[in-house]
Amino acid sequence: MASSKFKYLTSEDVQHFLTKGWLRVPGAIKQEYIDTWMADLWTRIGYDEHNKSTWDEEYLHLPRHREVPVEDFAPDAWNKIVEICGGDDRIDPVRERYVGDAFIINFGSGDKTPARQEHDPRAQNGWHTDDDWYRMFLDSSGNALTVIHVFTDIPARGGGTWVCEDGIAGVVKYLYDHPEGLDPPIKAANCEHISSCKEFSTVVAEKGDVILLHGLLPHAASPNYLNYARVISNPHISLHSPYNLNRPNGEYTLLEQVILRGLGRDSLPEWKPTRERKFYYPRNAGFKRAKAKIELERMVRAAKAKGLDESAVDSIYLRRDTKAFEDFEKRNGFDKEVKDGEDGLLLEQHKLVWA
Numbered sequence: 597m598a599s600s601k602f603k604y605l606t607s608e609d610v611q612h613f614l615t616k617g618w619l620r621v622p623g624a625i626k627q628e629y630i631d632t633w634m635a636d637l638w639t640r641i642g643y644d645e646h647n648k649s650t651w652d653e654e655y656l657h658l659p660r661h662r663e664v665p666v667e668d669f670a671p672d673a674w675n676k677i678v679e680i681c682g683g684d685d686r687i688d689p690v691r692e693r694y695v696g697d698a699f700i701i702n703f704g705s706g707d708k709t710p711a712r713q714e715h716d717p718r719a720q721n722g723w724h725t726d727d728d729w730y731r732m733f734l735d736s737s738g739n740a741l742t743v744i745h746v747f748t749d750i751p752a753r754g755g756g757t758w759v760c761e762d763g764i765a766g767v768v769k770y771l772y773d774h775p776e777g778l779d780p781p782i783k784a785a786n787c788e789h790i791s792s793c794k795e796f797s798t799v800v801a802e803k804g805d806v807i808l809l810h811g812l813l814p815h816a817a818s819p820n821y822l823n824y825a826r827v828i829s830n831p832h833i834s835l836h837s838p839y840n841l842n843r844p845n846g847e848y849t850l851l852e853q854v855i856l857r858g859l860g861r862d863s864l865p866e867w868k869p870t871r872e873r874k875f876y877y878p879r880n881a882g883f884k885r886a887k888a889k890i891e892l893e894r895m896v897r898a899a900k901a902k903g904l905d906e907s908a909v910d911s912i913y914l915r916r917d918t919k920a921f922e923d924f925e926k927r928n929g930f931d932k933e934v935k936d937g938e939d940g941l942l943l944e945q946h947k948l949v950w951a
C-alpha cells in the first residue's frame with residue numbers, strides 16, 4: 597500500500613513501522629488523563645513517593661479502575677492506529693476498544709544503579725510477544741498492536757521497554773512452522789531466536805507519548821538504572837477477524853505487510869491454521885484483578901481522610917451491578933471462560949530476573 601494513501605501516517609512513519617515494527621506518536625495523550633489517573637497512583641500501590649525504602653517490589657502491574665475510548669484518550673495516535681490496521685471497520689468494535697489506568701511501574705532498585713552499567717538484551721529471558729487470551733496463529737489479530745502509553749518521562753537507562761527490531765522474522769517463521777497454533781502461556785516459545793538477533797532499541801520517551809508496536813514485535817522489560825517510578829500502560833488494539841495473508845489484489849494492511857516481509861513472501865496461499873481458533877479469559881488478569889480490592893480500599897480510605905465519602909472515588913469496581921461494569925467485563929474479555937487446567941489463570945505476578 598503506497599504511503600500516499602494515508603492521511604495521518606507520513607511516509608517516514610510507514611517506513612519506520614514496516615522496517616522496525618514500531619512507531620512513536622509524540623505527545624498524543626491528553627494531559628487531563630495523565631493528571632487525573634496519576635493523581636492517586638501512590639495511594640493505590642501503598643508506597644511513599646518520597647521514601648524509596650517503601651518501594652518493596654522492582655516491578656508492578658496494576659489493574660484498571662478507569663477506562664475511556666482510545667480515540668478520546670489519544671486522538672492523534674488513534675488516527676494512525678486506524679491507518680495501520682487498514683481502516684476502523686477492521687478494528688473490533690468491543691474488545692480492547694477502551695484504554696485505562698492499568699499502570700506498569702518499573703522502579704528499578706538502588707543496588708542496580710552503580711553496580712551494573714549495562715545488561716545485554718540478548719542474554720535476557722523475558723522476551724515475548726503479548727498473548728494471554730487466545731490460541732495464537734500466524735494470522736491471529738487479537739493483539740494487532742501492543743501499545744505503550746507513557747505516563748512519565750523515560751530517559752535513557754530509565755527502564756524503557758526493549759524491542760528487538762530484527763526479531764519479527766523469527767517470530768513469524770515460528771508461527772508459520774506451527775500452523776497448529778500456540779495456547780497461552782506461550783512461554784516465549786516464539787522468541788528463542790532473540791539471543792542471535794542484532795537490532796535492539798530501548799524506548800526513550802516523554803510523558804504523553806504513545807508507542808505502537810506490531811503485535812509480533814518481540815519486547816522485554818529493561819533495567820531501570822535510575823531508580824525512579826517509570827510509569828506506562830500496555831493496552832492492545834484488537835481486530836475482529838484474522839489477517840488475510842493471501843489477498844488477490846495485493847492490498848495488504850501495514851500489519852499484514854510486516855508479517856509477509858518477515859517471511860520474505862508476497863503472499864501465503866498455502867498457509868492455513870490446522871486447529872480451531874480459541875479464546876479464553878485473559879490469563880494475566882488473575883493476579884492483576886486480585887489487586888483491585890486492596891487498591892480500592894486504599895482509595896476509599898484516602899477519600900475519607902479528606903472528609904469525602906466513597907462516591908468521590910472513581911473506580912469501575914464500585915459499580916459492579918451496573919451495565920457499565922458488564923460492558924467493562926466484555927471489553928476486557930472477562931466474560932470469557934477460564935482455560936481449563938493450571939495454565940488457566942496466573943495468580944502471581946512475574947518478577948524481573950536479570951542475566
Ligand SMILES: [Fe+2]
Pocket residue numbers: 724725726815
Ligand atoms: Fe509484553
